[in-house]
Amino acid sequence: MRTIIRLMHKEDLSVICSIQKEYPELNWSRDSFYKEIENKNSVSLVSELKGQVIGYIIAKIVIDEAQILNFFVHQKFREMGVGHLLMTSLLQTLIDEGALFVYLETRKNNESAIRIYERFGFLGVAIRKDYYVNPTDDGIFMIKGL
Numbered sequence: 375m376r377t378i379i380r381l382m383h384k385e386d387l388s389v390i391c392s393i394q395k396e397y398p399e400l401n402w403s404r405d406s407f408y409k410e411i412e413n414k415n416s417v418s419l420v421s422e423l424k425g426q427v428i429g430y431i432i433a434k435i436v437i438d439e440a441q442i443l444n445f446f447v448h449q450k451f452r453e454m455g456v457g458h459l460l461m462t463s464l465l466q467t468l469i470d471e472g473a474l475f476v477y478l479e480t481r482k483n484n485e486s487a488i489r490i491y492e493r494f495g496f497l498g499v500a501i502r503k504d505y506y507v508n509p510t511d512d513g514i515f516m517i518k519g520l
Contacts, residue, residue, distance in 0.1 A: 377456055379463040382411055382418035382430060389427045390420075393448060401508075402444060410434070410443065417467050421447070421456050431460040433468060433476065440468045440520075442478035445487070457490050465494070468520060475519050479505060482512040491516050 382390075387404050394400045410416040410432050417440075421429040429447035433440045442464070447457045468476055479502065480487045488498070496516040505513030 376423070377428070377459060378422045379419055379459055380422060382407070382420045382432070384408060384411055386420055386427050386430075387411075390430060393427075393446070396449075397446075400444075400446060407432075416443075417464060417471070419460060419463055419467075421451075421460050423451070429456045429460055431464050433464055435468065435471055435473055438472060438474040440471075440473040440476040442476060445478075452486070458493075461490065461494055465520065473520055475517060477515065477517040479513040479515050481506050482514050488514065488516075491518075494518065 387407055390407060391404050394402065407418070410418050413434070415436065416432060416434045418432045419430065420427045428451045430444065431442065431446075432444040433442045445457070445460070447460070465476070478491070478496070480491065482501065496518040498514045498516050500515040502513035502515060504510055
């Protein structure tokens with residue numbers, strides 16, 4: 375499987391928003407994606423296979439820190455290295471932009487996400503009680519030095 379990692383473009387938003395409809399827990403609006411694409415302090419990447427967006431990752435950089443805001447790989451393409459490629463590309467971009475550390479939150483019950491973050495060296499440092507709604511779940515705050 376030959377995937378391409380590239381910057382997200384506004385032309386990708388129709389596909390990304392249709393993916394979101396399949397996963398109700400993903401609640402970003404088209405406008406939220408658009409704002410991050412246009413934000414000079416954000417990095418928005420997609421994974422593309424045969425011209426089709428199959429995943430994305432978005433982070434925001436403030437001075438020397440970065441926050442991963444959104445990370446998703448389509449169900450059909452999980453466990454195939456797509457997430458690994460997206461994360462590797464993002465982390466290198468963050469380093470190139472001068473970030474010294476990166477953090478994120480994820481659902482406590484999202485074991486597959488926690489596994490990939492731990493493989494990349496993220497450490498869970500705090501629990502945020504009832505951080506998520508629909509369904510209610512605790513959040514895990516994770517951080518990694520770059």
